[in-house]
Amino acid sequence: MKLAKGPRPWPIWLFTILTIGIALLRLSESLRPITNQRFPEYNGTMTEAEADWLIIKSSARFTIDLIPVAWVFLFASRFARWFVTAMAFVPLVIVFSDLEYASTYPRFLWFSLISAATPIMIAGLLFTPKGNRWFRPEDKKASDAFD
Numbered sequence: 430m431k432l433a434k435g436p437r438p439w440p441i442w443l444f445t446i447l448t449i450g451i452a453l454l455r456l457s458e459s460l461r462p463i464t465n466q467r468f469p470e471y472n473g474t475m476t477e478a479e480a481d482w483l484i485i486k487s488s489a490r491f492t493i494d495l496i497p498v499a500w501v502f503l504f505a506s507r508f509a510r511w512f513v514t515a516m517a518f519v520p521l522v523i524v525f526s527d528l529e530y531a532s533t534y535p536r537f538l539w540f541s542l543i544s545a546a547t548p549i550m551i552a553g554l555l556f557t558p559k560g561n562r563w564f565r566p567e568d569k570k571a572s573d574a575f576d
Contacts, residue, residue: 438560441560444555
């Protein structure tokens with residue numbers, strides 16, 4: 430893959446900033462038990478092995494979250510755009526599977542819908558007109574000067 434040339438349009442910058450921000454929030458939230466020195470599931474202090482495993486798992490998740498961002502931002506990968514879009518709809522499927530629980534707790538339904546809509550809106554940035562131009566192949570970009 431070749432590095433994409435030219436300035437990044439604002440939707441690509443916004444997608445990158447929001448995705449990295451969410452990944453950092455997810456990382457800090459997953460590492461919270463280490464700072465609290467408590468596992469809520471175990472109701473006790475963590476062992477060193479549990480803390481190490483939590484750090485490894487959280488770091489791997491953070492790295493996995495950043496791979497599509499790098500593909501989009503650095504390489505203008507069309508595959509990454511569609512991959513991000515497909516993965517953005519996964520939380521929506523989870524919301525529909527939790528509808529029975531959500532009917533009992535209406536606030537849970539609203540929270541779930543907002544949580545599921547956020548990645549879809551962020552992925553939608555990649556399909557704005559300026560975002561579409563970013564993913565256009567190199568030979569097509571050069572011919573735009575003659576249109």
